[in-house]
Amino acid sequence: MSWTNVKLIFLRELRDQLRDRRTLFTIAVLPMLLYPLLGMSFLQVQQFLRENASKVRVVGSEYLPHDPELVVDGQISPDLGDTKQRELLELTVEQAEGQSAEAIRTAAEQSIRAGDYDAVIYFPPDFAERLGQFRSRLPESEPETVSAEEVPQPVILLDTAREKSKVAGLRVEEILRRWRERIVEENLRVREVPVAAARPFEVVSTDLSEDSRRRAAIWSKILPFILMVWALTGAFYPAIDLCAGEKERGTLETLLSSPAQRSEIVWGKLLTVATFSMATALLNLAITTGMATFVVTRLDQMGGLPVNVGRPPIMALFWLVLALPPIAALFSALSLAIAAFARSSKEGQYYLMPLLMFSLPLMMLPMLPATELDLGFSLIPITGLILLLRTLIEGQYLEALRYALPVIGVTAVCCLLAIRWAVDQFNNESVLFRESERLDLGLWLRHLVRDRLDTPTAGEALLCGVLLLVIRFFSNFAIPQPQTWPEVVTTTLILQIALIATPACVMAIMLTRKPLVTLSLVRPSFGMTVPAAAALAICLHPAMHWLDMAIRTLYPIHPSVVEQLEKFSLSVRTEPLWQVILLVGLAPAICEELAFRGFILSGLRRMGHKWGAIVLTSVFFGLAHGLLQQSLATAIIGTVIGYVVVKTGSLWPGMLYHFCHNSLSVLQSRITPDVVESWPILKAIFVPAEGGEGFVYSIPATVVLISAGVGIALWLKSLPYHRSAEERLQEALDHQVPLASVRG
Amino acid sequence: MIHVRQLTKSYADLRRGQFVALAGISFDAVPGEIYGLLGPNGAGKTSALRILSTVLRPTSGQATVNGYDVLTQPSLVRHQIGFVSTNTAVYDRMTAWEMVEYFGRLYGLSPEPLRERMEQIFDRLQMREIRDLLGAKMSTGMKQKVSIARALVHDPPVLIFDEATAGLDVLVARALLKTVGQLRDQGKCIIFSTHIMREVERLCDRVAIMHRGHILAEGTLAELRDRYHESDFEELFFALISQHDGESSRAASYMAAL
Known part of the structure; x- marks a missing residue:
């Protein structure tokens, strides 16, 4: 095999692909536009969810107790939440004026469905009075005779099929829970029991993992998957153009009748496809991590995140870049072999589905809970590599070293077989000059x-x-x-x-x-x-x-x-x-x-x-x-x-x-x-x-x-x-x- | 220069079993002559020429080009030939110059001699004005010129033209035939396949009439006319084909009767 010819073919194919606007658009322009757009819309949605106040109607204000207060001046009492939490509940306080519970329920249903309110809280008649009676009896009654059943229950009416109503329900529940705690404290005070008696201990959970390791654990699941998906996508489309596209345009036979050997042609094309695969994966990885860092920082500024994701660790990117060439080689060779089979670009597109059906489960397998690098998984192509990458990103180098040999071995064998298959496809005239035949078993x-x-x-x-x-x-x-x-x-x-x-x-x-x-x-x-x-x-x-x-x-x-x-x-x-x-x-x-x-x-x-x-x-x-x-x-x-x-x-x-x-x-x-x-x-x-x-x-x-x-x-x-x-x-x-x- | 002996090519076909495209053809072509392959569509001309250009492998038989075997020494054979066919298109996203240069490099020519050679070819084929034109923007005639330039760039001793005038207008076709004639005069061995009688009559030194994978007759035009007592070449061609079809159908019905 002459590497001069391989280089010639590689450079030509590369130039050819770069002159094709469609390829450049899909590989470079699209992700550069798409990710920022996605990031912006994600931020917008988050902002919307955070800052939109829920409209809540409070019915039966005349039955509310005054000690402690729930509503002060048409707003939640300052004792029950910080300014932001209180602002997020826009209250409309009304008296029940003797309406039946049923009538209030029907009216609430209509107003929530019409979008006038997100939730309705209803306090039944005599709520404050019965609560007061209950409290006044507490000092003299025996503990076992005290029952809360005699106090009527306030009701929250919502429509959980609507997201906004659900959010409103959660916010109202949180406020009411605090309010109830205040009432409990008040009741204990009346009975002269220390408040601490209601809470003999608090559960404290301490996460022992360091911040960086926790972040690595999260990113180690996401980044290898992104890398794999883009390496495959980045390989597939150029491969279709370089094989089926050439057949369609009639230039494949020109190349086959040139002195270049079939293996040189395959290697030239393989290097081109692998270059595009790597470029696509790297570009997408860079933009994803960049966008993720930006979004995470913004969200952090906006008031904290439920999980501390942080920015992706640098070492993770190093391991990913190191693993990229074999991944790209494997996907490129597979794509080339499959694309060689297609008679036209259109037919080639159909073959993406089987390739995805074969490789996606292997990429998803490591994402399942409790999947860890062991001998069995290390021998599964792609899955083993992702798990090895994850172990490396998490910093468990000794564990990674133990399974590195089987993973590298399996990946190398798969790469070689895939390349061999691609070369054989190009040597197989029944594949190159395939004619359509009717399917008849x-x-x-x-x-x-x-x-x-x-x-x-x-x-x-x-x-x-x-x-x-x-x-x-x-x-x-x-x-x-x-x-x-x-x-x-x-x-x-x-x-x-x-x-x-x-x-x-x-x-x-x-x-x-x-x-x-x-x-x-x-x-x-x-x-x-x-x-x-x-x-x-x-x-x-x-x-x-x-x-x-x-x-x-x-x-x-x-x-x-x-x-x-x-x-x-x-x-x-x-x-x-x-x-x-x-x-x-x-x-x-x-x-x-x-x-x-x-x-x-x-x-x-x-x-x-x-x-x-x-x-x-x-x-x-x-x-x-x-x-x-x-x-x-x-x-x-x-x-x-x-x-x-x-x-x-x-x-x-x-x-x-x-x-x-x-x-x-x-x-x-x-x-x-x-x-x-x-x-x-x-x-x-x-x-x-x-x-x-x-x-x-x-x-x-x-x-x-x-x-x-x-x-x-x-x-x-x-x-x-x-x-x-x-x-x-x-x-x-x-x-x-x-x-x-x-x-x- | 070209020796073909008992060359067969068959394809596996689900319905018909083995479909025979070439049923053991033999011929020789020497330098300084144009050897014509004349036959209707489906005669096996393209299969034969694809085997000579090593794009396909023969099922059995032997073919050598300038002493190299097409089956076991395909790379060496490809250095000896220039192949122009309706199936060898030009790249859409390459200019005429880039395309010819690319193939010149693949043939192992070093940059300086290659440039000189290309200047000559571009002059001779009058391709100066399309030098920097992308393949996608070329007319059929321009593309055919680029194909010929690509086939000539390494100065091969053998040139194979498979239905090279298909789709060309009269002017371009005439120019092409003139070029082929000049190449013969330079001592090249040329195989020229076509289904157009006039091209054969104008150009070919010797001709093989092919039909359904067989060579029905072979010789110079004069020899063929003498042998079959027919001065009109088209009539001769038609008579040979009809005779072969008649024999085949008689043989088939005889086999069926058995």
Whole structure:
């Protein structure tokens, strides 16, 4: 790939986009106008809500008591609130003049609905008198005979469907509550009880978090979300213009017939889209934080905020800017790959919805309460990154460091896959020169069987992988947790044979012309590779064992899961050895290999990239193992088996590797001090585990075995192997003689 | 210069299964000649030329351009050709000069020789007045000139014109044909596809008559006239097509009867 060409294409596309007024308007001008407008309207609304007085009608003023006063000179008494609170209630005080409660209620309903008043307070007849009587009886009556029921209740009439009426209700309630407190104090005074008796203690809640940390907690939820949404939006529209738009304008074929390679074209376009994605996200972030700071300061001046939001911390912006390039790269590559599929800009716009439906839940997930960075979340693309950012913004660096590796790893893999996908889209002429076809499921299914190839297509392989995962997910609900050994045997066999091997074999028979070639059930290219695979499994077993232990230490398994697993491991240690070996060693070695290194790997090799196919197969293989900690280790073992199968051209060595690995794990778990005594050679390899039961590999044995394993792997690497047609073509394309040497 | 052997191209089609656009065509073209591909719409001309320009990959068969294989050495093939087709438009938001310069740079030309080369081409094609005009503001004829300049900028030994006169008025089309003739005289190997008889008669040294993915006849115009005893080229063309369609339908009904 020539970076000069990438740069040329990048600069051209950038200039082209900058000359397009629509792009500039959406990306730069719109947010610059929109946010200040939004901020201003927010302030206006706040100002309106704060300063608009509620119109309240007080009916039955003749029944109001005078000690303490509620209304003085047509306003709330100065004792019951500060000037501002009192000004916010505009009172109209009227006498009841003998109207019935019902009549007042009807009149109130009409006046509130007409908007003349926001609330009406009604004091029933004799309210003051009965209150006075109640108070005068207090000193002589016994405490248990005193009841407030004999005093009639004042009534607040409102319409909670109207916002203004609701606000008025809250304001009136607050004033009446204070007024009642005054009355209580007065009553206590009459009975000669100290006022403090009514309040023996006050609850004081003290927030221990510092101001800056509290602010960080709030901003850490908002800012990453804004960044993600704008990075996606900023990537999508240029991507549509650069792919579907070019197809529409007829310039794509001009570019394709130029000497630039497809990968150079994709990289050039990708850099352009990513630049716009980053620029959009940064611009929006800057304007949002700027506006937020302005609004917060203004609101603060206007009389305080319910929550102290403060301005966004500088460190938060630093982490966000650091995380932006990978986010932009991921969204840009996804957008490009999707946009390449569209025939026109209009069709491209339709694809925004699926992309949003896929990424929005991942962006929203971290916003849910109690979602915190852990191993599970760190392995989910986008979600993990947002949670990592949040942890960093909150200043929990140690916690962030612990999960940084999985998050960065997952993000990097996703980025690479997305870029690979985009390049493949540009290499796929059926995507570039797609014509509209009528949607017909029957025809499509017939086409799948009628036009089937010798081995599955990459799409069929992906379908198989997803299908196995879905089956696995539902089988968790359908199959009960086994309790006894026979149940364990039945469940495992059903899972392996019916739910893993059968779907893959059926797909191989239905969708390919050569099922045996598809499943790689052929002789290996070199006979020696079969024992070599077994030896490799034995030599790499310590490495895999330590890896598994390291993962479990770094990301501990939940105790309840450990308890469940313990039952299974107990069976593995105690049931007859031959049964355990057949069940744990042989069954998965056959069934899982048929599905993963058989059908899925064969199909994915059509992508033309051996390692891409192996890694993607291993991701499916890992995910199919349910427990996350287990998935990580199995994915790595899957990669080794995948390499063995590709290099030997046969599934048999792969099956043998799998069988040896699983059987060794079983045997290792069954080593006891008695066994070591009777087999002295084991003393050289195993040592008792520190602080736990069982035996682990000794360091010298581990080093020796791994070295031998590397030796075998290097020997395997030196062997010639059978490439798929796509891999041969890709290699030829990758090894085209550079132009300079041709001309020279 | 161009060798095409048993080239096939088929597309997966939901309804028809595999749709064959090219059914194993073979031909050769040498420097200093204009090789015409003549055929009605849907004959497979565009598929064949897209394969030669490496935009599409062949399903089977072989095609080499100046010794480079179109399947395994596409970048090198693209250095050898200039491709002008109705599907290769010019950029709306670039001027004529910028567009040609951009492609010149992609072909690996360094700035100074590129500028000299472009000055020559702009003079020869009389493009001085549209030098700083944006693509969006150009007429169809101006755009076609820019396309030709873009195809010539790296001085390729092979030029491919796919229905290059479509949509042009008589004056511009005439000028274009004149340019193509001059390029042949400079020793370029030119493939010229069209469905217009007069262009073939005026321009082409040798011609292949294509229909439904097959080459029905190939040779110089004189050879074809002699072989089919027909002096009117249009009649000759029509007779060949009708004959092929008749044979196909007879074969189809024979297969159906079996």
